[in-house]
Amino acid sequence: MLIGYARVLKSEVQDAVEQIDALNAAGCEKIFNETSTGGRWDRPQLKQMFDELRPEDVVVVTALDRIASSLGDLFGILDKIDNCGAYFQSLKEGTDTSGDSGRKLMQMVQSIGNFERAKLRTRTAEGQEAARARGNGGGQPPKLSPAQQREILDMLNAGRSAADLARLFRVHRATISRLAAKARRRDSVERINVH
Known part of the structure; x- marks a missing residue:
């Protein structure tokens, strides 16, 4: 089943009508329409979509920025879709994870995601070590003297x-x-x- 996901940030003046029209034209049988506050985790429609996602389903978006707010966010979402046995398609970028080339794309995305996470862990550890060297153990200051x-x-x-x-x-x-x-x-x- 083709499942559409549309998202409009509250700060944007547009509404989701264009996205929904494009998703209907692409053959989506069900569309989850999100009006997001911009917060990364405040997305009930995305959560509901994941709850209903089944193997062989295809999540369709009009553009990558409609489903993810950052590269790390995109990696996490694509990983969840893949773990459900489903596929992903972005109309604007021509991204499609079904088929052989799609599986290779997912492997590449997962590798980049792993690289990004490892890089973040390294930078965090280096920052903590530098803070300790300056005499700051990190974390919040004590509430009480x-x-x-x-x-x-x-x-x-x-x-x-x-x-x-x-x-x-x-x-x-x-x-x-x-x-x-x-x-x-x-x-x-x-x-x-x-x-």
Whole structure:
């Protein structure tokens, strides 16, 4: 079955009528029409299409930018389509993953996708290492200063509740609970080392 996918961003002035007409002309029996906020994951019609996709189906779009917002996004979507045993076709670019040449195209796309992911992992690791070398361990800065943490632990030991302290210091209760658990672990290790 030929399944069409049309997408228009809310920031665009056009509507999906041209895309839908082109997909109907291409022989699509079902069309998923997405009005996207532009967010990569806020696409319920794409999700529904994947839920209904069956082996040998062909996902048809008018252009690659209608289904993907980046090269990485395109690789991920093509991979999902391939994992369903389905095929992909883009009318504007003449891309068609069915047949021998289509399988070779998918292998090439997957290889490029793997290369891009490996490159991203390498750059991320290098960035983290450089941050550690500068004395920055990465991640978000602590919500509470060391002085605030000591004060909270003292107040907990004096009988104040975690919920009360969370409101007082304007943090989530889980932050207080994690701090208390970390202090308990540290205290138990110190007791073990003393004996």
